[in-house]
Amino acid sequence: MMIYNPKDWWKLIFYFHKADTFRKLLPAMLGVMAYTAVFSYLENDVFHFMPIKNPLAVHSLVGFVLSLLLVFRTNSSYDRWWEGRKIWGSFTNNSRNLALKLNAFLPENHESKEVFRVLIGNYLQAVKDHLRDNTNPKHLAFVNKFDESFYENHKHMPNRIGQAIYLEINQLAKNGLLNPEQLLILNTELTSFTDNLGACERIKNTPIPSSYNIFIKKMIFLYVFTMPIGFVLEFKYWAIPIVTLVFYAFAGIEMIAEEIEDPFGTDNNDLALDTIVKNVKGNLAEILRN
Template identity: 65%
Template sequence: MISYNPKDWWKLIFAFHKSDTFRSLLPGILGVAAYTVVVAYIENDIFHASFKNTTVVHSLVGFVLSMLLVFRTNTAYDRWWEGRRLWGSFVNNSRNLALKLNAFLPHHPEIRKTFKVLITNYILAAKEHLRSGVHVKHLENIGEYDSQFYSKKKHVPNQIMGAIYDEVNTLYQHKQLTGDQLFLINEELRSFTDNIGGCERIKRTPIPFAYSLFLKKVIFLYVFTMPIGFVVEFKYWAAPIVAIVFYIFASIEVLAEEIEDPFGTDANDLPTDTIYETIKANLDEIL
């Protein structure tokens, strides 16, 4: 995720970052402009076409298309923001669990270290699980929890959470945790699985195919029929006008596609790497 100053207007206006849709859409923008020039030449210089009120239909359709894009953007942002809330919950629950374990187990540094490693590994595994998959060699080994242990199941976060529950149960059986203390930390333990489940729901439930397909078709038809009417009124100036309209509408759809799956490594995705480092630093300090 990119950190920036939203109040720095001039810098943002003239910035052409690699995440800017202008770069990815540039071939399409040039193609639309060239297509408009060809249509303008055919209509104005060959057929000498003359229509009246040629832009009215596109004005009406443009309003409807704008409403569809607003809904599309809001839906994608809701998914992005829900993902951010879930990862904020990871931060808070990791801190709460570490603080409680630190208070309940003051004379057991090895046990606290085990929990610190397991919780840190869980957050790392959750982050990579939502991307391309977990590489167990990146997880820290401690005691019986080594690469072989983490490789036993496909869902590595579940494997690690099972280990955390086993450690808690062992402490309870050896009376190093009371029933009341077990009840106090259960909410944080449960929240980890709830959070990863919420993230998986976002990642694996894209916008309905029919809606996405329809919106792309409408944008295509709208942009590629614009020159037919606009070149009569605006002549060759219709080329930059149509290109700008294409850039605006297509950019909204491209941005929505990027942020609706917010757990990747794109510039506008959630800063899960930074959040992981924050949690790791907090656990190192507390435990």
């Protein structure tokens, strides 16, 4: 995720980072520019087509409808991005709450505090890797019986770590270190981990319906590549920058929507999951000190 100052207008206007839509769309913009230039030349200097009355009327109406579709598309994608951020905020809060409660319930300097520090941190690490399709046990920390062999031959690593947390909680209850009332208090945070993971998987595995996505792209293509018909008659060679600018605006909005509809990746506009996980691990280390 790119960190920036939203009030620095001039820097943002003239800043073109590697994920900026301008750079990604530049080859297509040059193609649209060349296409419009050829059409302008043929109309203005070669064929001189019969003038069309109100040549911009159709594109004005279609452009309005297309703008509404893009607004809906962007809002839908942003809702997914913001829901993902709220879910990871819940991960952060519940991890801290669970650590605070365990620290209060368990005896001072008890070895299970270190176990939970590692397991809770591992859970968030595993969820992040799982959502990025990059599950790797080597990214985890190991402690006591929950060593590397405990995670072997398990594809869904968050579930395996969740199982380890429940096993440790159950063992503490059997040893009399946690009473039924304390188990009930811990249950909210423990359940929330799986609920949050399921919500993240729902976002990741349920993209915008393909028919809607394809329709918008087709409409943008048809709209832009028929624009010269009316705009060249009205604006002559000035149609070249006008059509290119309209293409950049519409295609750029669609590209932004595509990027933020899956907020768990590593693109500049995705959530800063690496930072979130690192901060939570630091919090856990402070809370569950032996």
